[in-house]
Amino acid sequence: MSVESLITQHIDIWTSAVQTKSTAGRGTSSKLDLYGIKKLRELILELAVRGKLVPQDPNDEPASVLLERIAEEKKQLIKDKKIKKTKKLPDIVTEEQLFQLPLGWQYIRLGECVSIIRGITFPASAKNLEPSDGLIACLRTANVQQEIDWDDLIYVDSSYVKRNDQFLSIGDIVMSMANSRELVGKVSYTYSIPADNGATFGGFLSVIRPYKLNSAFLMLIFRTPHVREQLIGSASQTTNIANISLEKLNPLVISIPPLEEQHRIVAKVDELMKLCDQLEQQTEASITAHQVLFETLLATLTNSADAEELIENWQRISAHFDTLFTTEESIDQLKQTILQLAVMGKLVPQNPADEPASELLKRIAKEKAQLVKDGKIKKQKALPPINDDEKPFELPNGWEWCSLGQLVNIRGGKRLPKGQALTTTPTPFVYIRVSDMKDGTISTADLHYLSKDTQEQIKNYIITSDDIYMTIVGATIGKCGLVPVELSGMNLTENAARLSPFLNLDKSYLYQFLSSKFAQEQFIDKTKQVGVQKMALNRLSSTKVPLPPLNQHKLIVAKLSDLLAFCEQLQQRLIESKKTQLSLTDAIIEQVI
Numbered sequence: 001m002s003v004e005s006l007i008t009q010h011i012d013i014w015t016s017a018v019q020t021k022s023t024a025g026r027g028t029s030s031k032l033d034l035y036g037i038k039k040l041r042e043l044i045l046e047l048a049v050r051g052k053l054v055p056q057d058p059n060d061e062p063a064s065v066l067l068e069r070i071a072e073e074k075k076q077l078i079k080d081k082k083i084k085k086t087k088k089l090p091d092i093v094t095e096e097q098l099f100q101l102p103l104g105w106q107y108i109r110l111g112e113c114v115s116i117i118r119g120i121t122f123p124a125s126a127k128n129l130e131p132s133d134g135l136i137a138c139l140r141t142a143n144v145q146q147e148i149d150w151d152d153l154i155y156v157d158s159s160y161v162k163r164n165d166q167f168l169s170i171g172d173i174v175m176s177m178a179n180s181r182e183l184v185g186k187v188s189y190t191y192s193i194p195a196d197n198g199a200t201f202g203g204f205l206s207v208i209r210p211y212k213l214n215s216a217f218l219m220l221i222f223r224t225p226h227v228r229e230q231l232i233g234s235a236s237q238t239t240n241i242a243n244i245s246l247e248k249l250n251p252l253v254i255s256i257p258p259l260e261e262q263h264r265i266v267a268k269v270d271e272l273m274k275l276c277d278q279l280e281q282q283t284e285a286s287i288t289a290h291q292v293l294f295e296t297l298l299a300t301l302t303n304s305a306d307a308e309e310l311i312e313n314w315q316r317i318s319a320h321f322d323t324l325f326t327t328e329e330s331i332d333q334l335k336q337t338i339l340q341l342a343v344m345g346k347l348v349p350q351n352p353a354d355e356p357a358s359e360l361l362k363r364i365a366k367e368k369a370q371l372v373k374d375g376k377i378k379k380q381k382a383l384p385p386i387n388d389d390e391k392p393f394e395l396p397n398g399w400e401w402c403s404l405g406q407l408v409n410i411r412g413g414k415r416l417p418k419g420q421a422l423t424t425t426p427t428p429f430v431y432i433r434v435s436d437m438k439d440g441t442i443s444t445a446d447l448h449y450l451s452k453d454t455q456e457q458i459k460n461y462i463i464t465s466d467d468i469y470m471t472i473v474g475a476t477i478g479k480c481g482l483v484p485v486e487l488s489g490m491n492l493t494e495n496a497a498r499l500s501p502f503l504n505l506d507k508s509y510l511y512q513f514l515s516s517k518f519a520q521e522q523f524i525d526k527t528k529q530v531g532v533q534k535m536a537l538n539r540l541s542s543t544k545v546p547l548p549p550l551n552q553h554k555l556i557v558a559k560l561s562d563l564l565a566f567c568e569q570l571q572q573r574l575i576e577s578k579k580t581q582l583s584l585t586d587a588i589i590e591q592v593i
Contacts, residue, residue, distance in 0.1 A: 007040065007275065010588055014040045015283045017581040018327070036585050037280050043589050044272050045224045048217075048265050049255050050593070051102035060258035063106040067256065070113050070211040083115065089251055096253045098226060105257045111250030114210045114218070118177075118246070119201040120160045128155040136161065137195035139168070140202050141176045141183070148174065148188045153195065161200050168199040168207065171215045173222065177244045178204040184242040185231030187222040189215070206249075214262035220269055221254050287327075294324045298337045306396075307349040310341065321570065331571050338563045339516035342556050343546050345396040347563075354549035357400040361547070364406065364502045377409050386544055392518075398549045405541030407510065408468070408499040412537055413492030414461030422448035429455040430490040432463065434471050437496065439515070440481040442469070450491060463492040468499040468511050472535040478523035480514045482507065497537060506553035512560055513545060 007014065017036030047053040077083045089109045097107055110116075120138070128135055135155035143149045161167060168174075172190040176183060187208075193199050201207060210218050221227055230252065235242035257265065297317050304310035317324065325331050341347045371377045383403045391401050404410070413432075416422070422431055429450040436442050450458075463469055465488035470480040473495040480499075492498055499514075501507050513519055526539040548556065 007272075007279075011279075013581065013584050013588065015279055015286075017578075017585040018283075018287075019578060019582065034280060034283055035582060037276055037283065039585050039589055040279075041273065041276050042225050043593070044269060044276070045220055046226070046589075046593055048269050049221050049224050049227075050099050051105055051255070051257060051261075052593075054261065054264045054268050056102050056104060056261065057258075058103075060104055060260045062104040063256045063258050066212060066259050067106060067108055067113065070213075073211055074112075086111065086250075092253055098253075099255075101255055102257075104261070105255055107253055108256055109250065110208075110252040110254055111246075113213060113254075113256070114208050115165070116246055116249060117163075117165050117207045117209065119203045119205040119207075120156070120162065120166055121203045122156050122160040126156050126160065131155050131196065134158060136197050137199040138202055139174060139199060139205060141179050141204050144174055144176045144186050144188045144205065146188070148190060150194050153199075156200075158197070158200075165207075165209075166200050168193055168201060169209070171209075173208040173210075173215055173219050174201060175206050175208060175222070175244075176204065177206050178241050180240070181232060181235065181237065181242040184235045185222070185228060185244055187219055189219045206246075212259070213256065214259065214266060216266045217257075217262040218254075220266070227252070227254070290324075290326070291330070294330050295333065297324065298333060301337055302340055302344065302346075304341075304346055307346055310346050325570055326574065328571065328574065331567055331574065334570075335564060335567050336517045338560065338567070339512060340518060342560055343513055343516050343518050344393055345399050345546065345548060347559050348552060348555045350396045350398065351549075351551065352397070354398055354551045356398040357402075357547040357549050360503070360550050361400060361402055361406060364505075367503050371409075380405060380541070381538075383542060390544065392544075393546075395546050396548075400547050402545050402547050403541060404499075404543040404545050407505060407545060407547070408501050410537050410541055411498045411500070412461070412472075413463070413494045413496050413498065414458040415494040416450075417454060417457050420451070420454045420457075422450065424448060427451065427455075430487060431493065432469070432487065432490055432496070433493050434474065434476065434495045437469060437471055437476075437479055437481065439479060440511075442481065442484055442487055444484070444487070455491065458491055461492055461494075462489050463498045464488045464500075466500065466507065468501075468507055468514065470497045470499060470514065470540070471495060472497050472537070472540065474533060477527050477533055477535055478514075478520050480511060482511055497540060505550075506557060508557045509553040512557065519543060519545075 014036040015034075017034075017039070019033050019035045044053070074083070078085045089111055092107050092109065101107065122138075131137065131153075132155070134157055136158045137153045138156045139148065140154065142152060168190060170190055170192060174188045174190060176186045178184065179186065208218070208222075209215070222231075231244060231249075232242070234248040234252075235244050237243075256262075300313050301310060301317070304313050325334055338347070368377070372379045383405050386401045386403070395401065416431070426447075427449040429452065430447050431450050432442060433448065436444075436447065463483055465483045465485045467483055468480055469483060469492070471477055499510070501510055522543050523535060523540075526543075527533045527535045
């Protein structure tokens with residue numbers, strides 16, 4: 001099967017095998033990794049260097065003759081003292097020959113057919129950001145991208161270039177020799193040198209110049225998955241940086257075809273990569289169009305006038321769930337839309353006979369006053385009323401705008417006393433950390449414990465199963481959930497808050513509200529600052545809450561439970577579907593190679 005046939009017959013697999021990139025922090029939208037197309041690119045490169053991309057021509061001069069000429073050229077260069085004689089590299093053993101080569105091809109060690117030039121060194125004070133007379137452009141690791149990035153150069157005095165071979169030439173392969181582990185060994189091809197006075201390269205880079213080989217073909221070799229793995233695997237590792245030494249690079253075993261076939265392979269790879277570019281653009285355009293479609297349809301839900309109109313709009317969309325919600329992001333947005341409908345009072349029908357929320361707020365205020373009088377809670381500064389211009393949307397009759405501090409008592413946790421430490425040896429006293437807090441609940445997988453003496457010092461800073469926790473420091477501010485019964489009464493970190501509902505308010509309803517995009521966006525606004533993000537408890541207290549009548553709390557929670565469970569089913573089906581697509585992609589590649 002030709003590669004063109006392989007692409008066209010499996011076009012649905014290449015374009016539909018998509019996975020979500022992991023993202024850190026809050027407020028980040030998931031980005032998609034076009035896994036199928038990425039694997040197709042890798043497959044093309046692997047086929048190229050294994051002799052399976054273009055037909056062999058028996059009339060081509062075999063690679064063995066080419067390599068003999070290279071050996072003769074190197075001998076002459078050594079004799080002319082243009083290059084130094086290097087230590088003989090060991091013979092290639094069978095175990096190093098990863099795949100069988102076609103007739104006319106040959107394995108060789110990299111150092112036998114290329115010259116590897118290390119970059120220049122210079123003090124940090126020698127860097128200049130603008131060109132001028134006597135300065136030369138100098139590439140750094142940041143410039144080594146899919147193609148060389150010429151837009152972010154530094155300039156150094158040309159006196160730091162000690163040898164002519166340290167000037168960059170067209171056709172050079174620039175390799176990152178010191179970088180993060182995933183980027184070490186990355187290469188760029190020098191198609192042109194737009195710098196006016198030429199260019200050189202820094203000490204964390206090397207230039208690889210082949211003798212008589214097609215350097216564009218050699219670059220393909222460096223970008224194949226199996227060579228990338230070898231380069232990364234051979235790199236030595238310090239705390240943050242991986243390094244590839246010449247001692248590890250020179251012995252690298254590569255496959256060399258006849259020179260004429262090298263040219264044909266490069267041309268075919270260029271042609272197929274352009275086809276991959278087209279597939280990528282079409283897939284991204286399709287994903288974007290799909291996203292606009294489901295966002296528009298979700299907007300019809302939130303724009304529903306009431307629960308009755310919502311039911312009609314939901315039924316209209318539900319007939320197309322399988323085609324609308326095909327990504328994790330779309331399902332997450334569906335969840336957030338459902339939560340938004342809940343806080344807007346559109347998720348369940350209103351009952352005019354329900355006691356209005358204004359009466360509930362009066363009873364809560366009375367309870368708070370009694371708790372303050374009894375010394376059970378501290379008196380808080382009165383929260384200002386929410387003005388009409390502060391209300392982001394209109395609420396149904398019977399609902400009221402209020403502040404979170406009117407509904408819950410907010411307290412912080414406590415840091416460990418100086419000189420005290422946590423232990424993984426179980427004791428009766430758990431110290432709940434931010435890392436234990438997951439969305440919705442607290443994980444018991446990696447609990448840490450206090451000694452009895454430490455517990456005695458901070459015993460007042462606990463959290464119970466009647467409370468809601470919320471993180472208030474760092475990238476996960478606003479993460480909240482309910483406390484498992486088995487952790488009731490345990491100590492709470494100072495990086496989280498304890499929210500205790502008044503008047504036995506439904507904590508599940510409050511948790512769902514706090515998880516909504518409406519609430520989370522308020523938390524982000526309250527923590528915009530330089531340095532470590534932290535939310536003060538008084539700012540958390542002023543969070544705006546749309547409060548329904550008490551009778552609606554459980555109705556809303558029950559409806560949310562059903563709808564969010566449905567979203568989980570959609571998500572699980574999606575995960576299984578994606579697994580199948582990714583497995584099919586890998587299976588096709590394994591079969592072809």
